[in-house]
Amino acid sequence: MKRLQIFGMLNKDMDQIEKELYRSVQGDDELLTETSLHLLKAGGKRLRPVFVLMGGKFGTYDLEKLKRVAVPLELIHSASLVHDDVIDDAELRRGEQTVKAKWDDKIAMYTGDYIYAKALVMTTELKNPRIHEILSRAMVEMSIGEMEQIRDFFNSGQSVRHYLRRIRRKTALLIAISCQLGALAADAEPGVARLLYNYGYNVGMAFQIRDDLLDLSGTEKQIGKPPGSDMRQGNITLPVIYSLEDESLRLPLLEELDAIRKGQRGVGRAIDLILSGEGITRAEDLASRYIEKALTALEALPNNKTKRSLRDIAFFVTGRAY
Amino acid sequence: MKRLQIFGMLNKDMDQIEKELYRSVQGDDELLTETSLHLLKAGGKRLRPVFVLMGGKFGTYDLEKLKRVAVPLELIHSASLVHDDVIDDAELRRGEQTVKAKWDDKIAMYTGDYIYAKALVMTTELKNPRIHEILSRAMVEMSIGEMEQIRDFFNSGQSVRHYLRRIRRKTALLIAISCQLGALAADAEPGVARLLYNYGYNVGMAFQIRDDLLDLSGTEKQIGKPPGSDMRQGNITLPVIYSLEDESLRLPLLEELDAIRKGQRGVGRAIDLILSGEGITRAEDLASRYIEKALTALEALPNNKTKRSLRDIAFFVTGRAY
Numbered sequence: 001m002k003r004l005q006i007f008g009m010l011n012k013d014m015d016q017i018e019k020e021l022y023r024s025v026q027g028d029d030e031l032l033t034e035t036s037l038h039l040l041k042a043g044g045k046r047l048r049p050v051f052v053l054m055g056g057k058f059g060t061y062d063l064e065k066l067k068r069v070a071v072p073l074e075l076i077h078s079a080s081l082v083h084d085d086v087i088d089d090a091e092l093r094r095g096e097q098t099v100k101a102k103w104d105d106k107i108a109m110y111t112g113d114y115i116y117a118k119a120l121v122m123t124t125e126l127k128n129p130r131i132h133e134i135l136s137r138a139m140v141e142m143s144i145g146e147m148e149q150i151r152d153f154f155n156s157g158q159s160v161r162h163y164l165r166r167i168r169r170k171t172a173l174l175i176a177i178s179c180q181l182g183a184l185a186a187d188a189e190p191g192v193a194r195l196l197y198n199y200g201y202n203v204g205m206a207f208q209i210r211d212d213l214l215d216l217s218g219t220e221k222q223i224g225k226p227p228g229s230d231m232r233q234g235n236i237t238l239p240v241i242y243s244l245e246d247e248s249l250r251l252p253l254l255e256e257l258d259a260i261r262k263g264q265r266g267v268g269r270a271i272d273l274i275l276s277g278e279g280i281t282r283a284e285d286l287a288s289r290y291i292e293k294a295l296t297a298l299e300a301l302p303n304n305k306t307k308r309s310l311r312d313i314a315f316f317v318t319g320r321a322y
Numbered sequence: 323m324k325r326l327q328i329f330g331m332l333n334k335d336m337d338q339i340e341k342e343l344y345r346s347v348q349g350d351d352e353l354l355t356e357t358s359l360h361l362l363k364a365g366g367k368r369l370r371p372v373f374v375l376m377g378g379k380f381g382t383y384d385l386e387k388l389k390r391v392a393v394p395l396e397l398i399h400s401a402s403l404v405h406d407d408v409i410d411d412a413e414l415r416r417g418e419q420t421v422k423a424k425w426d427d428k429i430a431m432y433t434g435d436y437i438y439a440k441a442l443v444m445t446t447e448l449k450n451p452r453i454h455e456i457l458s459r460a461m462v463e464m465s466i467g468e469m470e471q472i473r474d475f476f477n478s479g480q481s482v483r484h485y486l487r488r489i490r491r492k493t494a495l496l497i498a499i500s501c502q503l504g505a506l507a508a509d510a511e512p513g514v515a516r517l518l519y520n521y522g523y524n525v526g527m528a529f530q531i532r533d534d535l536l537d538l539s540g541t542e543k544q545i546g547k548p549p550g551s552d553m554r555q556g557n558i559t560l561p562v563i564y565s566l567e568d569e570s571l572r573l574p575l576l577e578e579l580d581a582i583r584k585g586q587r588g589v590g591r592a593i594d595l596i597l598s599g600e601g602i603t604r605a606e607d608l609a610s611r612y613i614e615k616a617l618t619a620l621e622a623l624p625n626n627k628t629k630r631s632l633r634d635i636a637f638f639v640t641g642r643a644y
Contacts (some may be wrong), residue, residue, distance in 0.1 A: 114465035121459035136442035
């Protein structure tokens with residue numbers, strides 16, 4: 001998976017962030033360095049650091065300061081992924097073996113703990129207690145979201161609202177604060193930071209809905225792991241919830257989900273059922289509505305190059321392809 | 323396991339800390355509240371909060387401020403235990419079922435993540451960036467220590483130095499900073515905070531050696547879990563390392579360790595071998611030397627009631643019985 005394409009100057013700064021990311025987990029312990037670098041070097045879009053730098057453009061842009069927010073945010077995101085892969089028993093992520101697959105669950109757990117702690121150490125170099133507070137609260141929310149996800153495994157009775165609350169915690173919040181903290185670290189005006197938070201929140205919601213859609217309608221090459229992985233592990237996503245609302249799909253889909261849960265069947269037929277109905281389209285529509293809200297938040301921001309890039313990213317998320 | 327007995331006034335303050343501990347993990351999510359309270363209510367000596375309050379006695383004692391260090395330190399300690407129990411596959415801790423046994427590994431992992439994050443949120447209420455830095459660095463060291471422990475499982479070639487480095491990270495550091503942060507939160511003099519750190523570090527080393535000793539020579543009733551648990555899971559502790567240095571014990575003990583690793587044999591004969599030699603006594607001697615160093619650090623502190631209590635705790639650790 002490649003880094004998000006962005007305009008010239010930020011690309012150079014993103015190279016620095018990339019180097020700093022690698023540097024941040026090196027040197028303490030051979031095995032932790034190896035597992036952490038394996039995780040980080042598998043890549044990713046680096047959405048969170050990109051948003052931090054863009055948020056910084058609305059204030060006094062200082063890469064040194066912004067780094068100390070951008071790197072921890074990507075580290076926190078990465079640590080959460082390595083723990084998720086343990087929970088989800090995932091073998092592949094971004095086309096590479098997961099830490100839990102290449103090593104084991106235990107090593108993956110401490111790799112996550114280590115990366116979380118490293119993220120926090122780096123934020124202490126910024127003398128702004130508000131930033132710590134926002135970051136640590138986001139970590140609380142993320143862990144609640146993860147727990148909700150475990151509890152909701154194979155819960156076919158969950159509502160759309162339930163799903164949205166979960167992805168808010170799991171994904172949208174961290175993207176929202178990436179935009180916000182970039183602005184705060186650059187001493188941008190509070191109103192600007194709030195609008196950026198709103199933008200990030202809505203883009204994050206759309207992004208996760210899209211991610212969940214791709215898991216059902218993408219190819220293994222596109223998504224770096226076998227399609228239907230979410231359903232296989234019991235993660236009931238928006239298109240599934242919508243499909244269960246469809247009278248003609250409900251019973252056969254419930255039957256498939258039950259057989260998947262018992263390990264009796266693969267996800268092929270369940271995916272076919274979902275693709276045959278309106279679930280995918282309805283989920284795409286909801287993602288688009290979040291993107292519209294993100295664009296509305298942007299409107300009130302001062303016109304500049306960064307604002308246009310943020311608009312591009314919002315569109316990119318809607319029509320996302322890897 | 324009961325809370326450490328301390329003098330009157332602190333006991334009342336410790337009751338407040340206990341309440342705050344429970345309060346700190348409540349309300350976000352039903353399951354996380356339940357798992358976290360299960361963990362915290364199983365008790366413990368609350369050594370870290372006691373040391374924070376005692377450290378605070380060397381400056382301007384303010385319970386409200388000290389709480390915001392004492393509670394996070396106990397939370398960080400508890401979170402590390404819940405993750406350790408996953409790694410160690412432990413069924414019992416302090417005579418109660420572990421979170422991983424009562425629920426499962428996944429729930430235990432997110433319970434740990436949640437409690438870590440809650441600890442960090444609480445420290446943000448203290449506007450002293452130095453405290454965050456010390457705490458987050460300690461979390462990095464702890465995760466390195468845990469990883470070293472995994473890597474050293476059944477490594478019968480490890481040295482005493484190796485073992486000491488591991489328990490320094492795993493245990494002594496957090497106890498050292500408990501003493502130090504209590505002093506810092508109470509604006510005690512830097513020299514006093516340093517001495518308290520030294521005291522805590524040495525008591526922590528002695529404490530962990532003692533804990534490892536009890537795992538071999540204690541009864542299930544004393545230690546709240548079956549004796550020999552460390553060896554069963556491959557954790558080679560100081561008395562084992564010393565016993566392996568004994569020519570007459572080395573080969574039979576290696577054979578036992580190998581059979582334990584392969585799951586072919588229990589730990590009974592290995593324990594008998596260790597008890598027959600000098601390993602226990604030598605480990606006790608090293609613990610006593612750490613206690614002496616702790617007492618030396620105390621000597622330079624101003625004479626007061628708290629100093630006498632710290633001395634009592636040091637002795638209590640030496641002759642520790644639950």
